[in-house]
Amino acid sequence: MSTLATLLRRLRAFSRRSRLQRDLDEEMQLHVALRREQLQRHGMAYDDAALVARRRFGNRLQLREQGVEAWGWSWIEQLMQDVRFGGRTLVRSPGFTATIVVTLALATGATTAIFSIVDGVLLRPLPFAAPDRLVQVYGRSWRSDQGLNTPDPLEGPIAAAELAQYASQSTTFSSFAAYGVGVRHIAGSGEPERLSAVVADRNFFSVLGAGALVGRTVTVGDPPDAAVISERLWERRFHRNPAIPGTSISLDGRPYTIVGVMPGAFQFPYKAASLMAGALPESRTDVWTIIEPNPAIPTGGARYSVIGRLKPGVTVAAGSAELRAIAARTERDLYQGTGIRVGVRVVPLTQDVIAPIARSLWVLFAAVGLVLLATWTNVANLLLARLTIRSNEVATRAAVGAGSLRLARQFVVESSLLSTAGGLVGIVVAKWCLDLFATIAAAKVPRAHEVTLDWQAFAFLAAASIASAVVFGLAPALWAARATLRTGGGMKMTRGYGRMRDALVVVEVALAVVLAFGAAVMTSEVARLRRVPLGIATDNVITLHLTPRTTAEDYYAIEDRVAQLPGVRAAGFTQLIPLQNWGWEADFSIRGRPLEGRPIADLRYVTPGYFKTLGIPLREGRTFTPQDDASASRVVVVNEALVRRYLMGDSAVGVDLNRGTIIGVVGDVRQSGLNQPATPEIFYPAAQNVTMASDIGMSLIVRTAGHPEPLVSSIRSAVHAINPSLAIFNVKTMNQVIDDSLWEVNLYQWVIGLFATLVVVLAAIGLYGVMSYNVAARRREFAIRLALGSRPVRQVEIVLRRGLWLTAIGFAIGALLSAHALLSFNILPIGRPPDLRAFAATSALLMLVSLIACAVPAMRVASVDPVTALRDE
Amino acid sequence: MPRDTIPPGTLQMLILRTLTREGELHGFEIAESIERLSTGVLTVEEGSLYPALQRLLVNGWVSAEWGTTGGNRRARYYQATKAGRRQLEIEQQQFHRVTDAIARVLQAV
Numbered sequence: 001m002s003t004l005a006t007l008l009r010r011l012r013a014f015s016r017r018s019r020l021q022r023d024l025d026e027e028m029q030l031h032v033a034l035r036r037e038q039l040q041r042h043g044m045a046y047d048d049a050a051l052v053a054r055r056r057f058g059n060r061l062q063l064r065e066q067g068v069e070a071w072g073w074s075w076i077e078q079l080m081q082d083v084r085f086g087g088r089t090l091v092r093s094p095g096f097t098a099t100i101v102v103t104l105a106l107a108t109g110a111t112t113a114i115f116s117i118v119d120g121v122l123l124r125p126l127p128f129a130a131p132d133r134l135v136q137v138y139g140r141s142w143r144s145d146q147g148l149n150t151p152d153p154l155e156g157p158i159a160a161a162e163l164a165q166y167a168s169q170s171t172t173f174s175s176f177a178a179y180g181v182g183v184r185h186i187a188g189s190g191e192p193e194r195l196s197a198v199v200a201d202r203n204f205f206s207v208l209g210a211g212a213l214v215g216r217t218v219t220v221g222d223p224p225d226a227a228v229i230s231e232r233l234w235e236r237r238f239h240r241n242p243a244i245p246g247t248s249i250s251l252d253g254r255p256y257t258i259v260g261v262m263p264g265a266f267q268f269p270y271k272a273a274s275l276m277a278g279a280l281p282e283s284r285t286d287v288w289t290i291i292e293p294n295p296a297i298p299t300g301g302a303r304y305s306v307i308g309r310l311k312p313g314v315t316v317a318a319g320s321a322e323l324r325a326i327a328a329r330t331e332r333d334l335y336q337g338t339g340i341r342v343g344v345r346v347v348p349l350t351q352d353v354i355a356p357i358a359r360s361l362w363v364l365f366a367a368v369g370l371v372l373l374a375t376w377t378n379v380a381n382l383l384l385a386r387l388t389i390r391s392n393e394v395a396t397r398a399a400v401g402a403g404s405l406r407l408a409r410q411f412v413v414e415s416s417l418l419s420t421a422g423g424l425v426g427i428v429v430a431k432w433c434l435d436l437f438a439t440i441a442a443a444k445v446p447r448a449h450e451v452t453l454d455w456q457a458f459a460f461l462a463a464a465s466i467a468s469a470v471v472f473g474l475a476p477a478l479w480a481a482r483a484t485l486r487t488g489g490g491m492k493m494t495r496g497y498g499r500m501r502d503a504l505v506v507v508e509v510a511l512a513v514v515l516a517f518g519a520a521v522m523t524s525e526v527a528r529l530r531r532v533p534l535g536i537a538t539d540n541v542i543t544l545h546l547t548p549r550t551t552a553e554d555y556y557a558i559e560d561r562v563a564q565l566p567g568v569r570a571a572g573f574t575q576l577i578p579l580q581n582w583g584w585e586a587d588f589s590i591r592g593r594p595l596e597g598r599p600i601a602d603l604r605y606v607t608p609g610y611f612k613t614l615g616i617p618l619r620e621g622r623t624f625t626p627q628d629d630a631s632a633s634r635v636v637v638v639n640e641a642l643v644r645r646y647l648m649g650d651s652a653v654g655v656d657l658n659r660g661t662i663i664g665v666v667g668d669v670r671q672s673g674l675n676q677p678a679t680p681e682i683f684y685p686a687a688q689n690v691t692m693a694s695d696i697g698m699s700l701i702v703r704t705a706g707h708p709e710p711l712v713s714s715i716r717s718a719v720h721a722i723n724p725s726l727a728i729f730n731v732k733t734m735n736q737v738i739d740d741s742l743w744e745v746n747l748y749q750w751v752i753g754l755f756a757t758l759v760v761v762l763a764a765i766g767l768y769g770v771m772s773y774n775v776a777a778r779r780r781e782f783a784i785r786l787a788l789g790s791r792p793v794r795q796v797e798i799v800l801r802r803g804l805w806l807t808a809i810g811f812a813i814g815a816l817l818s819a820h821a822l823l824s825f826n827i828l829p830i831g832r833p834p835d836l837r838a839f840a841a842t843s844a845l846l847m848l849v850s851l852i853a854c855a856v857p858a859m860r861v862a863s864v865d866p867v868t869a870l871r872d873e
Numbered sequence: 874m875p876r877d878t879i880p881p882g883t884l885q886m887l888i889l890r891t892l893t894r895e896g897e898l899h900g901f902e903i904a905e906s907i908e909r910l911s912t913g914v915l916t917v918e919e920g921s922l923y924p925a926l927q928r929l930l931v932n933g934w935v936s937a938e939w940g941t942t943g944g945n946r947r948a949r950y951y952q953a954t955k956a957g958r959r960q961l962e963i964e965q966q967q968f969h970r971v972t973d974a975i976a977r978v979l980q981a982v
Contacts (some may be wrong), residue, residue, distance in 0.1 A: 027949045
């Protein structure tokens with residue numbers, strides 16, 4: 001028998017099932033008529049014949065029913081009845097239904113949103129051709145040359161000369177492409193605008209295997225003025241004009257010819273913004289141009305980030321080993337006698353892109369999963385609670401012949417209706433969460449723009465909804481199926497039922513404890529980082545980024561003019577604001593004092609007012625004055641970390657570096673992050689070195705007497721009075737800069753805190769519900785106890801003890817789980833072991849909440865009036 | 874006249890057998906035919922013929938078509954399909970195995 005053919009026959013019959021009944025009726029009628037006629041022919045009277053014929057045939061209605069049932073879809077009709085009945089039941093208690101649908105929608109929607117993010121960012125392959133063959137190639141960072149006993153991080157860019165060696169000698173790679181991130185200013189029709197730009201080798205797009213939306217990408221034969229723009233720029237400035245290829249644009253005053261437009265989904269490098277936080281808030285690139293060789297840069301040429309494409313079938317390990325061998329040869333032959341060392345590290349591109357964010361996203365996914373679990377538990381609990389009310393209905397239905405399966409199915413149908421409604425509203429919630437994600441995380445999370453609510457997300461949502469229907473529909477269904485085995489009025493809540501609810505509450509409490517502890521850990525981590533001394537004044541300080549680069553005279557004049565504004569204490573420029581970026585490392589040497597290894601420091605370009613503005617203390621000597629200009633002798637200021645590490649704590653003033661004479665020493669500032677110690681730094685006066693600052697411009701820092709925000713407009717006019725072509729953006733107080741630097745821990749704190757609050761509320765509701773039920777169920781017992789002389793306080797104690805037991809069990813499980821997650825798996829991004837006081841405070845809070853949730857129903861026992869209670873029964 | 878009802882489970886086989894022997898029949902004719910061939914010993918519980926026919930239709934062992942009787946009345950005529958003949962084959966063999974076994978048990982001394 002072919003199952004498929006049978007199924008098709010069944011379906012065809014279902015589509016015309018009313019005709020099937022008519023047909024059956026007709027043929028059975030004919031049968032009875034023929035039989036009657038036959039009997040009449042044998043001499044029977046009409047009436048007798050009709051009676052006998054009918055009797056011989058049997059119960060026609062029942063037989064017709066059996067005939068229809070043979071097709072096996074009576075269950076569909078019963079299901080429709082169940083759905084209608086379930087719908088009516090749910091609509092009759094709108095408060096109950098709404099509560100469940102809303103909690104489900106929130107939990108399912110949030111989980112779906114985070115699933116979409118995990119899927120779009122972590123799980124899906126990068127949107128390039130054969131992405132598993134793409135790698136990021138890192139060169140030696142100079143840290144290892146400091147003679148320190150630390151492993152070589154190999155996280156830096158690669159010099160052009162080294163890349164040329166790899167490209168010409170490698171047999172495992174099919175190609176390499178170098179690129180760098182920067183800004184360009186576009187002029188021409190429309191407002192002048194600052195663009196986020198990438199310079200790249202001509203084969204950049206072909207290495208990635210990315211094609212243009214309009215026109216073509218840059219290719220190997222292109223002249224140096226070829227440029228590719230983004231779809232967003234095409235739309236913004238060229239109104240999607242299809243004739244864009246061949247158009248000339250002016251970038252930083254130089255003409256370029258657009259050859260093509262990249263589709264909106266394309267973005268490389270990812271994290272373009274985080275490479276230049278503060279100076280470059282956009283996460284998306286607007287324009288790609290071609291790298292031009294710069295012969296002015298000695299030893300090896302400019303350094304760029306590099307991607308490579310492995311030949312098919314070559315493993316990353318094999319490619320990596322070959323490049324290491326080439327690097328060793330390059331160091332030996334090309335850089336002989338210079339002391340420059342070459343190293344290389346190959347990382348699969350996918351891993352390079354997603355590794356920094358993977359843990360955050362998985363932890364968020366786990367946290368939201370716990371919320372979903374708690375929600376299911378709570379809904380199951382609510383549904384079970386409602387059974388106390390519905391036990392009479394169930395008993396009646398069982399009494400009139402509903403089978404236990406049918407009754408169980410009724411509950412599954414109802415929970416399916418609830419979870420479907422929750423899922424549908426959940427789509428809206430998910431959409432809303434993702435919009436929120438797009439605004440807050442666009443610049444922080446790579447691939448954020450690739451996250452959408454697509455079919456995978458909907459499949460996930462559907463699966464979650466089905467799972468929820470099963471999880472919380474099953475408990476009442478099982479109970480109903482069992483209860484009906486003992487039909488006949490006596491539909492008492494069984495012991496097992498009570499235990500099931502107890503277990504659900506324990507689970508809820510445990511989940512609440514896990515999330516609350518997580519939130520407590522993150523809160524104490526944020527508090528700890530906030531207390532870390534940064535080394536600068538942070539109150540009443542505002543920062544503004546000015547672009548494009550202008551002359552040192554302009555910067556000094558702006559500093560003077562802003563410093564004289566009423567309400568301003570001090571003003572100064574720096575290229576990189578603390579906590580936004582760590583800057584550029586460079587080597588230096590001390591005249592007459594050879595050091596082992598190669599001393600390294602971060603270079604900073606500042607104006608004289610910088611130190612005073614940020615309140616960075618002067619430890620020795622002096623800071624810059626306007627007289628330290630291009631005509632004066634080269635001077636530098638260094639920080640204490642440099643003195644400690646390279647001058648062995650000696651007096652530094654007067655020491656000659658190859659980069660200038662030290663005139664002063666200032667206090668340490670945590671430049672690269674609150675959890676990173678200060679590194680050696682060399683400060684240059686901008687007047688002597690402005691050309692060395694890159695084209696990203698400089699940041700103006702202003703300290704004011706009161707709140708700085710009202711002064712922003714007068715600062716703007718002061719800037720424009722000196723140089724009207726300067727654009728001002730990224731206006732932030734120093735405290736906002738600190739907050740931004742903590743975005744990841746803050747994100748954890750807020751999201752986990754939000755989830756924890758939600759789950760604690762759910763657990764409290766669950767606990768309250770169970771305790772209320774217990775009190776109601778044992779009302780008669782308590783009445784008897786009271787009547788026999790037991791004191792009300794004693795009754796309250798009995799109830800309370802039970803509730804607190806449940807809480808304690810949940811607490812113990814939750815605490816064990818969180819300890820395991822925190823200590824064994826080190827799941828949260830914290831720099832120090834968490835503060836025990838945070839746990840104590842959280843535990844106390846949770847205990848208080850549970851106590852209240854238990855105590856309110858328990859108090860009701862005290863008010864039981866024995867007479868009324870006993871008479872009720 | 875003593876009348877025996879058809880052993881449970883064999884109605885389907887009898888219907889198929891009747892239809893393979895006689896071609897197209899409507900329900901009443903099937904019932905009559907079974908009764909006549911069993912020389913009146915077996916009587917079809919007439920009504921139950923129709924759910925049984927529906928089950929045969931579901932399995933694709935018979936096909937049905939509306940036609941007119943000799944008396945010029947609308948009736949549904951059933952016909953065994955190829956799958957139905959195969960099924961009859963299987964059920965007959967099974968039936969013989971079982972009855973032979975039963976007979977052997979009864980005849981054992």
